[in-house]
Amino acid sequence: MAGLDPALQDHGWAHKAPAHDDLELRVSPSGGAGVFARRAFARGEFVVELTGIVLPEAQVGPQYYAVKVGDDAWLCSTGETVDDFLNHSCAPNLGFAAGVARLHALREIAAGEELAWDYSTAMAFTAWSMECRCGASACRGRVTPFDELAPGAREQLLPWALEYIRRRYGGPHQSA
Numbered sequence: 329m330a331g332l333d334p335a336l337q338d339h340g341w342a343h344k345a346p347a348h349d350d351l352e353l354r355v356s357p358s359g360g361a362g363v364f365a366r367r368a369f370a371r372g373e374f375v376v377e378l379t380g381i382v383l384p385e386a387q388v389g390p391q392y393y394a395v396k397v398g399d400d401a402w403l404c405s406t407g408e409t410v411d412d413f414l415n416h417s418c419a420p421n422l423g424f425a426a427g428v429a430r431l432h433a434l435r436e437i438a439a440g441e442e443l444a445w446d447y448s449t450a451m452a453f454t455a456w457s458m459e460c461r462c463g464a465s466a467c468r469g470r471v472t473p474f475d476e477l478a479p480g481a482r483e484q485l486l487p488w489a490l491e492y493i494r495r496r497y498g499g500p501h502q503s504a
């Protein structure tokens with residue numbers, strides 16, 4: 329594959345690197361895989377959709393990359409598409425600007441930048457957390473479900489969160 333990061337071979341990810349016109353899989357400064365922009369994106373521009381099959385919680389197994397997209401709905405993927413490799417950041421450059429599982433640029437993004445979204449904006453009302461080493465100056469140290477965030481962080485992230493979270497917290501797209 330043209331332009332494939334040779335370091336991916338060493339990590340055993342080369343066979344996974346999915347083709348995408350605008351995005352590519354590379355080794356992140358964190359040491360894991362990451363997704364990088366192959367071109368610049370304007371603020372507000374659509375970048376990538378989270379893909380997979382939607383399953384109820386009872387059917388979600390450890391073989392999936394899963395994000396919670398509704399009250400009993402998890403978007404599950406098996407690591408075959410580039411969106412599965414997007415890392416979390418506490419200072420993300422992507423977010424769910426329209427409340428659905430499509431990531432838009434939250435600011436101008438230069439070609440070559442690593443892309444990341446805040447996992448707390450698609451995780452709520454479930455037991456889950458992970459240690460964060462995103463390196464942002466505002467790093468929260470631990471990625472938690474949305475409902476476990478401090479009130480100030482919730483307010484800041486709500487405009488980029490999925491619709492079911494906005495509904496619970498009275499976000500800007502609250503339905504009547």
Ligand SMILES: [Zn+2]
Binds near residue numbers: 417418461468
């Ligand atoms: Zn962080």
